[in-house]
Amino acid sequence: MKVNVAIDGGQSALRLRVLPTGATGVGSGYIHGPHATDHMLEAIRGAATEAGLAVPGGGARPTVGVVALGLTGYPPAPGAAEAFAAQVLQLLGADEVRLTQDMVTAHAGALPDGYGVVVAAGTGLVCLAVDRDGSWHKLDGHGYLFGDAGSAFAIGRAGLRAVQRARDGRGPVTKLAETTLDPIAYYRSQTLVDDVARFAPDVLRCAAEGDVVALDILAGAAADIAETIEAAVKKLVGTDPVPVACVGGLFAGAGEQLLDPVRAVLSARAHLVPAAGSSLDGAERLATAEPGPYTALTVIQRKQ
Template sequence: MSSIAIDGGQSALRLRVVPGGRVGTGPGYVHGPTSSEHLLGAIRTAADAAGFAEPAEVVALGLTGFPPVREVAEELAARIAELLDADEVRLSQDMVTAHAGALADGYGVVVAAGTGLVCLAVDRDGSWHKVDGHGYLFGDAGSAFAIGRAGLVAVQRARDGRGPATKLAETTLEPVTLYKSATLVDDVARFAPEVLRCATEGDPVAADLVVRAAQDIAETIDAAVATLAGRSAVPVACVGGLFAGAGEQLLGPVRAAVSPRAQLVAAAGTSLDGAERLATSPPGPYADLIITHRRS
């Protein structure tokens, strides 16, 4: 039988069939009372897109919006097992699959930045510490949402005459119209590339916003590194759509701002690769971070 790896992010859900590598996508995470139903529908959509219609041996998932209550997470795992006719489901937060994909030996810090941002530190003894990942209202500092929101605030300030002129204000977007959007968080995050573009074109307001985001990310990284034992250098991988899109424009100031102990390294793989690792290998250092459901 095949296994399935799933990376469930805010913008999209990605599914990979192992072996074979067939892939499918579905809608991203939606917050609210119907989030579980939405997730199950997204998984079904992605499985259909991948042409997967057989029983599964193991399904491993890393999810944005992982249920904070264990009993709810266990129920969700059971429903996923039923949906995909799976013998076993291994359910975790997206930060776990990001870490498993990025650092081959499971030691170090991974900061995953897309629409949101979360950081996970795993020590050599398997102990772990999560930093940020508190959502768009109370955290996710340096994320695409945070950059996009800061950019849209700058747009409004410039248009009102309360702030400096900026190329960002040339957008045709009216920020206040987003209040009624059912996909508000994603919509705001989609303005981050515009901030990055204007920064590369020399706009000082946009450039300052990028530097501030890098400082926020560096602060998160240093807090995570400080939780690991010893004083030796710690590998730090920066993964996710924000870093993929920005590259050195963001990584450069992050690298300059972190403490000497934090050593930025290239990620070995993606969150989807990490989900595949959890689907095909023993959990190793991630055992305490996974909800496992086995069908009787």
């Protein structure tokens, strides 16, 4: 029996699902740097093995049909996406590989009808608006240095800055400073972005306990997310309400603690709705059905 494979590759982890069996595997997340492609391939290999898809020495495995991947580290250089898709094709022995950005799989999973806005927030943050005619607009997703406003990294970084300011006496006293972490040590980490993002839950916890500094950080993140949503909604034709789904690990962990302040500052046209599914569900949709409005795909097929 041929199986299809869905892959969601984020900055913190890579998840793989075998279809229709539902078997899953997990690999490490995206890392920045010259070896990012090799790292992603190894993560896919490990996740595939864990899910019961033996990948002997990277050789072909003819039982795999379509592989659909949505990746944070979508190769941006000309020809790089095709080259990477071809490597995945060989690694899993697939008939076809459909490669796209993680924002596309997030949208496909959250809004099955294809119309509306999806904000995917985990370590980073990206927003995709898809109109009724299939045209789409990407907002943010510009990375931890120049974008990802309101992301777990942004919250974590603001929290760690508050820690250092409090310890120096340059900023207000905060429960955040009770951490044993040494933020300066992160400069030497190869997983700096993920490390910083992992402090976001501490900020959320302290905010829930009433810490003023943490509450200010959360309010700032909510305002940034709402600003991105409003800009996305304005990209879509008409004046009717637009469904907006918020997905990803940050929203899953924070829930209404983050959604409430976002909702409070949105215009009436932006209508928050529950996501129908996850990014991995979206990758499954792209692996098992026609792409529909999601035309931003790199497709590589095995030569007959």
